[in-house]
Amino acid sequence: MKDKKRNLLCLIVSVFIFSGCFSAKTGSLKSFNALEQPDQMNVNSKACAHYLRGLLYERQGSLDRAVSEFSKAHNYDQDSTAVLTKLAASYFRKGEFPHAIGALKKVFVLEPENIKARLLLAIIYTHMARFEDASLLYKEVIELDPENKHALLSIADLYVFEKKTEKAILIYEQIVIKEQPQHAFIYFNLGMLYLQIGKYDEAVRCLEQALHLKSDYVEAYLCIGLVYELKDEIGKSEQAYKSVINIMPKNCLAHFRLGSLYLGTDQDEKALQQFQRVIEINPEIVEPYFEIARTYLKLDNPDAAIKILLSRENFIKEKAYFFLLLGIANSVKDDFVLAEQYYHKALTEKPDYEAARFYLAVLYERQGKRDLSKQEFxxxxxxxxxxxxxxxxxxxxxxxxxxxxxxAIELIKKAIKIEPKNGAYVDSLGWAYYKKGNLEYALKYLEQAVSLLDSDFEIHSHLGQVYFEKGCFSKARKHWERSLKIKPAQVEVKEKLENLIANNGKRGGKQ
Structure with a gap:
């Protein structure tokens, strides 16, 4: 469950980043387009001519020539803050940050309260990871112009970069309460921030407001779907992904997440359809091949799983997970030799691959190689x-x-400390105490295990054995019968029950 949550959060962050809501805006120079008009310059024909040439070169991407022309314009008109700011912007685009900063400092000498120069310098500091300096500049802008939304949002962005999420939320809330903006991205960003601090309901509220303002906001639908997955509200999550598909039928992520939902709710055929749809849209994406293989394994069709995996072998670059799935599929087929080879290949690709080592340990245990299994564990x-x-x-x-x-008891207790409600772990602890001869503790934990996981045949078998040892034969019979009802093909339990019945519900024969 923890891995699932971590994966979903990573997906949400990916949607967030690729929607361009924060970083693109912070580094934008669009707010300086007004400077392209020379009306802010002193009337100087030569300065104006060089300035206009600089603009032309800048638009053509010839930044060296642009810098040269803006520098010449500055030589002819050293009091023009417009020229200096454009010169700084060109230096910035070239990545020559010190020269850009030098030009902007000259602007502040000429015009101490220049807002546009402050905004540009803040952007430069942000690119240099000088977040504190950038934040101070944005705060100066707000002091000069309290209604400057760009500066407020930029401060919020800086807080996001610095992982000061709650401070960023306060700024967004301030904008929402004060202005009730009609920009969907503001509510989207606020929803994402709430999500980062685990406030899922608030996140959904903001995302829904974003959709109210922009009904075809695909990223908002995707994130609502992912949030509902985190909340285990599968029906709502499914509806969100279907909404994405209605807007954008070839959205691979929506089809993939829908397939994952179906796979997790035992709608395996529907899952296969969605994963196949992703492949139809973009055959180069490898994840749906893995998920199709997992679905076939769940349907107890290892041959189909192996076939789909091998069909993409030459296209998969990182093969550790590929080898792991092939190992599992061959293990299901009882081809232990080939399964072991694939697990070792996975570990060769990725020596710290915990899942591959775990399945290798299980494989050794199934083969009766218990010492090797224990070494791996x-x-x-x-x-x-x-x-x-x-x-x-x-x-x-x-x-x-x-x-x-x-x-054994120490290890199992450690597992229970991590997952206290895991009935299988509690059963293991009860059985370890039984093996140690402590029937009271064994009974205590096995009864607890049954209350947590009543559908497990082995727990009932263990509990029946403990009751038998304590002379509670009717209870032993009850749990052995329950165990056989869940899984009839248990020769040993069946023999125990038959012996108990043959001896009129009393101890007799080997148990």
């Missing part, structure tokens, strides 16, 4: 002590072996 836990699945798996293996029982 120990490596996982050494590198990531908070891997609850590995802690529980290794702890349960120790318990099953009847060895290292104190270590």
């Amino acid at each position: 120990l490596l996982i836990i050494e590198n990531n002590p908070d891997n609850s699945v590995a802690c529980n798996y290794l702890g349960y293996m120790y318990a099953e072996d009847g060895a290292n029982l104190d270590k």
Whole structure:
């Protein structure tokens, strides 16, 4: 669940960045277009001529010539702040920040309260990552012109860059309350900021306002869909993605997220349709091939999974996940040799690939190579002590072996500390105590496990065994019957139950 949340948040940030809502605006020079008119200059024909040539070269992208012409214009009219500001802008576009700053400082000598020069200098400081200096300049602009929305939004942007999200929110809220702006992007940005601090309801409210102002705002629909996924409101998320597709039928992200929703809600055929649609739109995107393979594995069709993966082998650059899925597919087919080869390939590509090492450890355990399996699990836990699945798996293996029982209990308790409501982990702890001979603790945790995960056949089997050892034969029978109802093909449990019934509900025979 944590990985899913992290992935969704990364997706939201990606939508945010590619929509260009913050960074593009902060570095924009559009606000200086007014300076292209020479009416702010002193009447000097030679200065004006060089100034106009500078504008022409600037528009053609000939920045060296533009700088040369603006410099000549300045030589003829050294009191023109318009010339100096355009000279600074050209230096900025060339990446010559010190020269740009020098020209702007001359502007402040001539005109101490020049707002446009302050805005340009703030942009330059932002590009130099001098955020504090930029922020001070924007604040000076607001003091000179309290209604300057560009400066307010730019300060908010700086707070975003500095990860001072709550300060950025305050500025956006100030703009919204004071002006009730009709610009959808302001509400979109505010929604994204709320999202960053986990205020999902406020985020949705702002995003919906953005859509009210701009009904075809694709990025807002996408982000609402992702937020609803975080809130586990799958129906609303589905509707948001469908709205994107209605506006933009070839939006790959909407189709992909819709497929992921369907896959997560066991609508596997619908999931396949959406992933196939992404491939039709853009065959170069590799993720849908992986998701189709995962869907086929879920449908217990490993051959189809292998086929779709191998069809793109030559186009996949980062192959670690590719090899992992092939390993899983071959493991499902009980081709352990090939599965092991693929897991090792995944680890060769990415030595710290925790998932590949985990599946390799499980594969070893399935093959009866328990020592090798334990070595892999120990490596996982050494590198990531908070891997609850590995802690529980290794702890349960120790318990099953009847060895290292104190270590087994320690590992399983660590897993439960990370996921307290995980019924499988609590079952492992109960079983470890049973193996240690502590029936009271075993009963305590196994009853708790059943309350958390009543549909697990193994928990009922374990609880039945503990009740049997305590002489509570009717309860033992009840849980063994429940276990067999969930999974009838359990020879050992069936034999235990038959022996119990044959002995009139009393101890008899080997249990």
